[in-house]
Amino acid sequence: MASKMEETYVHRKLEAHKPFSTKQFFLQWEWLLVLILIGVMVLNTLLSPYFLNVTSLRDATMIFLDKSFIVFPMAFIMIMREIDISVGSTVALSSVVMATAYNVLGMPMEVAVIICLLVGALCGLLNGLLITKFPELSAVIVTLATMILYRGIAYIILEDQASGNFPEWFGFFGWGYIFGVPFILIVFVIIAVVFGLLLHKTSFGRRVFAIGHNDVASKFSGVNVNRTKLIVYTLAGVMAALTAVFLASRMGSTRPNIANGYELDVIAMAALGGISTAGGKGRLIGTVIAIFIIGYLQYGLGLINIPSQTLMIIIGALLLFAVIVPKVKEMRR
Amino acid sequence: MSTSMMDETLPTNIEKKESKLAKIGQFREIGLLVFIVILVIAVQLRNSSFLTLENISDMATNTAILSILAVGMMLVLVTRGIDLSIGATLALSGMIVAQFVSNHSGTSPIVAILMGIGIGILCGLVIGGLVSYLGVLPIIATLAMMNIFRGLTYMVSNGKWISSYQMPESFVGIATSKLLGVNTLIIIALIVYAFAIYFIGHTRTGRQIYAVGSNPESAKVTGISEKKVFIIVYTLMGGLSGLSGVLWVSKFASAQGDTATGYELSVIAACILGGVSIAGGAGKLSGVILGAFLIGILNNALPLLNVSPFWQKGIEGSIILAAVLLNVMVKRGVERNNLLKRRV
Numbered sequence: 001m002a003s004k005m006e007e008t009y010v011h012r013k014l015e016a017h018k019p020f021s022t023k024q025f026f027l028q029w030e031w032l033l034v035l036i037l038i039g040v041m042v043l044n045t046l047l048s049p050y051f052l053n054v055t056s057l058r059d060a061t062m063i064f065l066d067k068s069f070i071v072f073p074m075a076f077i078m079i080m081r082e083i084d085i086s087v088g089s090t091v092a093l094s095s096v097v098m099a100t101a102y103n104v105l106g107m108p109m110e111v112a113v114i115i116c117l118l119v120g121a122l123c124g125l126l127n128g129l130l131i132t133k134f135p136e137l138s139a140v141i142v143t144l145a146t147m148i149l150y151r152g153i154a155y156i157i158l159e160d161q162a163s164g165n166f167p168e169w170f171g172f173f174g175w176g177y178i179f180g181v182p183f184i185l186i187v188f189v190i191i192a193v194v195f196g197l198l199l200h201k202t203s204f205g206r207r208v209f210a211i212g213h214n215d216v217a218s219k220f221s222g223v224n225v226n227r228t229k230l231i232v233y234t235l236a237g238v239m240a241a242l243t244a245v246f247l248a249s250r251m252g253s254t255r256p257n258i259a260n261g262y263e264l265d266v267i268a269m270a271a272l273g274g275i276s277t278a279g280g281k282g283r284l285i286g287t288v289i290a291i292f293i294i295g296y297l298q299y300g301l302g303l304i305n306i307p308s309q310t311l312m313i314i315i316g317a318l319l320l321f322a323v324i325v326p327k328v329k330e331m332r333r
Numbered sequence: 334m335s336t337s338m339m340d341e342t343l344p345t346n347i348e349k350k351e352s353k354l355a356k357i358g359q360f361r362e363i364g365l366l367v368f369i370v371i372l373v374i375a376v377q378l379r380n381s382s383f384l385t386l387e388n389i390s391d392m393a394t395n396t397a398i399l400s401i402l403a404v405g406m407m408l409v410l411v412t413r414g415i416d417l418s419i420g421a422t423l424a425l426s427g428m429i430v431a432q433f434v435s436n437h438s439g440t441s442p443i444v445a446i447l448m449g450i451g452i453g454i455l456c457g458l459v460i461g462g463l464v465s466y467l468g469v470l471p472i473i474a475t476l477a478m479m480n481i482f483r484g485l486t487y488m489v490s491n492g493k494w495i496s497s498y499q500m501p502e503s504f505v506g507i508a509t510s511k512l513l514g515v516n517t518l519i520i521i522a523l524i525v526y527a528f529a530i531y532f533i534g535h536t537r538t539g540r541q542i543y544a545v546g547s548n549p550e551s552a553k554v555t556g557i558s559e560k561k562v563f564i565i566v567y568t569l570m571g572g573l574s575g576l577s578g579v580l581w582v583s584k585f586a587s588a589q590g591d592t593a594t595g596y597e598l599s600v601i602a603a604c605i606l607g608g609v610s611i612a613g614g615a616g617k618l619s620g621v622i623l624g625a626f627l628i629g630i631l632n633n634a635l636p637l638l639n640v641s642p643f644w645q646k647g648i649e650g651s652i653i654l655a656a657v658l659l660n661v662m663v664k665r666g667v668e669r670n671n672l673l674k675r676r677v
Contacts, residue, residue, distance in 0.1 A: 155647065
């Protein structure tokens with residue numbers, strides 16, 4: 001472990017002093033992603049005449065960007081060599097609580113939205129607490145259990161009912177424009193920038209990378225590993241709740257079974273974006289491109305009536321592709 | 334694992350601060366059994382139709398499939414892995430076999446079962462290859478393959494169901510027929526247990542699985558091929574899922590695209606309740622079978638107690654979480670007791 005750390009450290013140092021090399025620059029994972037994105041665009045344009053125009057491309061973002069909020073904290077979690085598969089259930093639970101607070105408890109919608117975010121934060125906090133207080137347990141098992149639990153609570157609250165009838169202004173989250181730009185796209189850009197700065201420009205982000213490289217060494221270097229993990233898991237919960245707000249707004253109602261399987265999409269987006277599942281590596285710019293790849297792929301194939309089950313296969317294959325390619329590269333070396 | 338168990342049985346006269354939880358933990362199977370008995374009595378008092386012969390045999394046949402899968406999942410968990418794709422593998426093998434027998438009504442049930450196992454083994458081999466040769470994390474590999482297998486199931490079926498009237502009598506008979514007065518499903522489950530007892534305890538490969546799980550580094554030094562173990566474990570899991578697919582379709586007399594969605598969670602829950610350590614290396618067959626029975630009884634009893642079906646998931650989630658946490662507490666207690674002994 002230590003030698004690996006040293007190696008990467010030396011590698012980093014060398015990298016910093018290396019003169020700029022055009023070849024190295026274009027060999028980065030992100031350029032491959034750009035190529036794939038262009039490929040997806042070309043494919044979609046060839047397949048459907050309705051795909052390539054500004055309105056279509058702009059409005060498609062309203063459909064696929066909601067889950068992308070979770071991708072950023074998921075990237076943090078994966079960089080720390082952990083995982084969270086409860087995010088889909090967190091979306092369901094927080095949106096169900098929001099709808100219940102508004103429809104059954106008669107709270108104003110503004111309060112309901114805040115409660116939604118709080119529920120998400122609580123779900124994330126519980127994940128984080130369980131993972132940090134019981135280090136013997138893997139994050140897989142903890143979030144697997146809370147995944148069943150959160151969705152179970154959502155079912156207990158709403159049974160198999162849908163809950164909607166939100167006030168008109170609430171629809172703005174999902175369908176609103178500001179100066180012709182979808183509101184969700186603006187929020188997405190803000191969140192991407194904030195998380196990007198957090199990961200790459202702050203000491204908090206350095207701590208996340210350090211934990212991913214070697215959590216024991218980070219602990220002895222004075223990094224509060226548990227607090228960092230707690231914050232990141234809570235952030236994942238909050239972002240899942242934000243997804244719930246946008247999703248409920250777009251659909252006009254919510255049910256306990258919404259956001260089923262979001263965890264796969266989110267993990268696939270993060271992995272395709274170059275976040276290493278072995279921890280310690282990744283850049284958020286890649287995940288942003290990956291979000292648009294998967295989003296436009298889903299949208300475009302939806303336009304030509306490819307069944308959603310086929311999309312499942314494609315996303316599964318993309319996820320495998322994203323994790324296998326770096327491994328093969330490593331083996332060659 | 335075995336040494337800590339030996340330590341526990343040594344007579345000691347240290348009483349101070351010994352964790353009581355750890356002592357209970359030693360008798361995990363007995364504890365589970367007592368819990369099951371209490372649960373059964375409680376349910377029976379509330380609803381007298383619980384302990385009827387019909388309901389018991391129904392429960393046992395339902396639990397048979399769960400426990401077959403739990404045996405495979407135990408081995409996967411022992412190697413510190415996880416397999417989320419088994420529900421999808423089960424559906425895929427069930428769907429393909431159901432389509433085959435509906436077109437070839439003369440197919441012998443044994444051929445159908447072997448076909449299902451074959452499909453499952455293929456699925457398992459893919460996952461095993463990903464995990465061992467390409468070093469993909471089990472959770473990522475099985476999450477991806479879960480979607481691929483599930484998508485393939487829909488593609489193969491074109492979204493259509495295969496219903497009982499399309500299946501030959503002999504095929505549906507796999508789950509309804511009786512051998513010596515015992516339902517065939519239960520007999521198949523017993524065969525799987527017997528095979529597992531032999532494989533885990535009395536073959537070199539079986540022991541290697543536990544060696545890799547409890548300490549991968551020393552297993553490697555001893556010359557055990559980790560890759561081989563991973564391939565075997567996931568292939569076995571796949572084979573058992575394929576077998577379960579045939580049994581499932583035969584039992585419910587219908588094959589659908591969404592067959593057994595989320596069933597992997599129940600299987601993992603059964604393993605955790607049965608005391609399989611998620612940190613790898615530990616897990617007993619007896620515990621896992623009891624865990625499967627506990628889940629089976631709960632699934633059967635909740636509707637009988639007029640508990641809303643919508644509570645089922647929440648209850649299941651809480652039980653898994655509680656079992657996992659209890660497991661950790663017991664382990665911590667055992668370790669503390671061992672330390673206390675060493676001090677003397």
